[in-house]
Amino acid sequence: MPDHTEAIIRIQNLSTQFDDFVVHRDLNLEIRRGEIVSIVGGSGSGKTTLLRQMLGLERPSNGTVTVFGEDVHKADSVQLQRLRNRWGMLFQHGALFSALNAFDNVALPMRELRTLPEDVIRDTVMLKLYMVGISPAEAMKMPADLSGGMIKRVALARALALEPELLFLDEPTAGLDPSLSDSFVELIQSIRTEMQLTMIMVSHDLDTIFALSTKIAVLAEQHVVAMATADEVVKLTHPFIKEFFLGARGKRALEGLHESA
Amino acid sequence: MLKVAPPILIVSQEDPFSVCARGAWHVHALTIDNTLANITSSLRELPAGKELAWDLSGIDILDHIGAQFLWNIWGRKRPVQLTMSAAHENFFALLERAAPSLLPAEPKPAPDLIDVFFEKLSIASEHLLAFVALIGQLMLDLGRFASQPRRGPWKEISANIFHIGYQALGITALVGVLIGVVLSYLFAQQLHTFGGDIYLVNILGVSIIRELGPMLAAILVAGRSGSAITAQLGVMRVTEELDAMLVMGLPHGFRLIMPKVIALAISMPLLVIWTDAMSLLGGIVAAKIELGLAPSYFLRKLPDAVSLANYWIGLGKGVTFGSLIALVACHFGLRIKADTESLGEGTTNSVVTAITMVIVADAIFAIVFSDVGY
Numbered sequence: 001m002p003d004h005t006e007a008i009i010r011i012q013n014l015s016t017q018f019d020d021f022v023v024h025r026d027l028n029l030e031i032r033r034g035e036i037v038s039i040v041g042g043s044g045s046g047k048t049t050l051l052r053q054m055l056g057l058e059r060p061s062n063g064t065v066t067v068f069g070e071d072v073h074k075a076d077s078v079q080l081q082r083l084r085n086r087w088g089m090l091f092q093h094g095a096l097f098s099a100l101n102a103f104d105n106v107a108l109p110m111r112e113l114r115t116l117p118e119d120v121i122r123d124t125v126m127l128k129l130y131m132v133g134i135s136p137a138e139a140m141k142m143p144a145d146l147s148g149g150m151i152k153r154v155a156l157a158r159a160l161a162l163e164p165e166l167l168f169l170d171e172p173t174a175g176l177d178p179s180l181s182d183s184f185v186e187l188i189q190s191i192r193t194e195m196q197l198t199m200i201m202v203s204h205d206l207d208t209i210f211a212l213s214t215k216i217a218v219l220a221e222q223h224v225v226a227m228a229t230a231d232e233v234v235k236l237t238h239p240f241i242k243e244f245f246l247g248a249r250g251k252r253a254l255e256g257l258h259e260s261a
Numbered sequence: 262m263l264k265v266a267p268p269i270l271i272v273s274q275e276d277p278f279s280v281c282a283r284g285a286w287h288v289h290a291l292t293i294d295n296t297l298a299n300i301t302s303s304l305r306e307l308p309a310g311k312e313l314a315w316d317l318s319g320i321d322i323l324d325h326i327g328a329q330f331l332w333n334i335w336g337r338k339r340p341v342q343l344t345m346s347a348a349h350e351n352f353f354a355l356l357e358r359a360a361p362s363l364l365p366a367e368p369k370p371a372p373d374l375i376d377v378f379f380e381k382l383s384i385a386s387e388h389l390l391a392f393v394a395l396i397g398q399l400m401l402d403l404g405r406f407a408s409q410p411r412r413g414p415w416k417e418i419s420a421n422i423f424h425i426g427y428q429a430l431g432i433t434a435l436v437g438v439l440i441g442v443v444l445s446y447l448f449a450q451q452l453h454t455f456g457g458d459i460y461l462v463n464i465l466g467v468s469i470i471r472e473l474g475p476m477l478a479a480i481l482v483a484g485r486s487g488s489a490i491t492a493q494l495g496v497m498r499v500t501e502e503l504d505a506m507l508v509m510g511l512p513h514g515f516r517l518i519m520p521k522v523i524a525l526a527i528s529m530p531l532l533v534i535w536t537d538a539m540s541l542l543g544g545i546v547a548a549k550i551e552l553g554l555a556p557s558y559f560l561r562k563l564p565d566a567v568s569l570a571n572y573w574i575g576l577g578k579g580v581t582f583g584s585l586i587a588l589v590a591c592h593f594g595l596r597i598k599a600d601t602e603s604l605g606e607g608t609t610n611s612v613v614t615a616i617t618m619v620i621v622a623d624a625i626f627a628i629v630f631s632d633v634g635y
Contacts, residue, residue, distance in 0.1 A: 085289055086289075097601070098599070098600035098601045098602070099600060099601050099602040110288075110326070113288070113292045115291075115292040115297055116288075116291070116292065116297075116326070117297075119333055120326065120329055120330050120333055123329050123332070123333060123337075124325060124326050124329045126359070127325055127329060127355070127356065127359050128325070130358075130359040131355070131359075142600065143600070144598065144599050144600050162288055162289075163287065163288050163324040163325060163326060194351060194355075
């Protein structure tokens, strides 16, 4: 089914180099509508850099990144703004504006449109916060007074504020305890079915990767060595894949996947 | 962008009154140009007080904001007669479930003048107490440093002298020369009217060495390094580096505050001499141009015109102002909380307070040493 749908993100011949250190070389990746792709790789393999390049925060040394058919690094400001209204990003540590409370953090992108009436904004913000499980009393708190898990939930609500079609997640469950991270995974799953999202996720957490992703992209040796479903990827014999997925933790996570399936 | 029909409401005036929603009720379609205004104007055509039949089956795309918009038009409840495609049911089911989650009213007690006064008083006394405690801690740390000088934070002191002292040489020189030129012209014109041209050396020498040199250097350093120290400590709070230091047994007072105070107490008097020299240089050049006063005469006359006590007062001011700036900057830096607003506020307060304190200290110097050096 996914092969017939359009490619939302297309990365072609991308190379990244920091001084003498080559991060990516001739990297190609295609992500289609409705997919949830996990990008995995060893530390320093350039996962987060790749994510930042898709968002236009960093410029690759070579190659193109096309999102919704627009080249992220060549688009003019109007095209970029249109792109930015269509995607959302959940940062690793939430990146909530510390001077605004949770409510205003989520309301900010809606208010920036300058046209929506305030009562619709207020109700929609409360709805989004309700969807991620934040109570009205917690909505008025400042980010400094929220726990790590709640910050991630509010940040997710903010990422979803403008009904994005594409959601980027950087380590969505890092720093959450196992039960919190399970509930966060469930939350993302439910939102995905409700809002028909395409998601790109950078994660180290095998449980999260197996539970959420429809495809796994493995970054090693400076390019994508595999891009396939979890079951197919674990059958590959690449040394990094063996080490990453078939260690003791990987086996446990895989068993869990098959039991629940 | 999405190639979709704009969201519209079509009102049928025939009995039974019905409203038909068509197009993409999507946030980005709703916010294009005057789409919202068009919808609001069709809403005005709605007959009041009548039961309306709503038909949403013409909607192509719906999202939460579009659904919320319709929901608010309905008065936050589902209309009796409502048809829509099954795919859109979820949005309104969710809205019904979430309906009770409204914002709690924010308590806003009327500000009582007496309460405000006492609050300000308690904040001020708290600041005063904390500042006294900071000075006390500094004395203990200096004692510890004196008893075990080999274990002292020498590297930190030297790094701070480099950043605060050496790197400020350029800006203090520039400002010093310019102020020297300005003052020289100002005094020269006034003195010329009384025929007292040669007294320019006295007035310029005393005012620069005793007052302006130390003040200029202090104000520049307060703006340059005071803000930097406060911001650095504030960011260390945000990134939990301050906590990390405590956990490792590196006390803030000994490793952060004392090195900065010592560094400023050492580099400020040196900067004062430097600023004095640069201002006098500017003054000499301007005096040559305006009054034709020879530089050699100026330099020969200077030791007689300005007694040595004035230099010592200037250096004493340098040490005092430097320590004050460092202490004020550290005081505000350590009080910054882990959010951006507090960081900006703390840095502003730090610089404003440091400059005010410097001027207050300068006034005290003027009173205490009123009989010395004239």
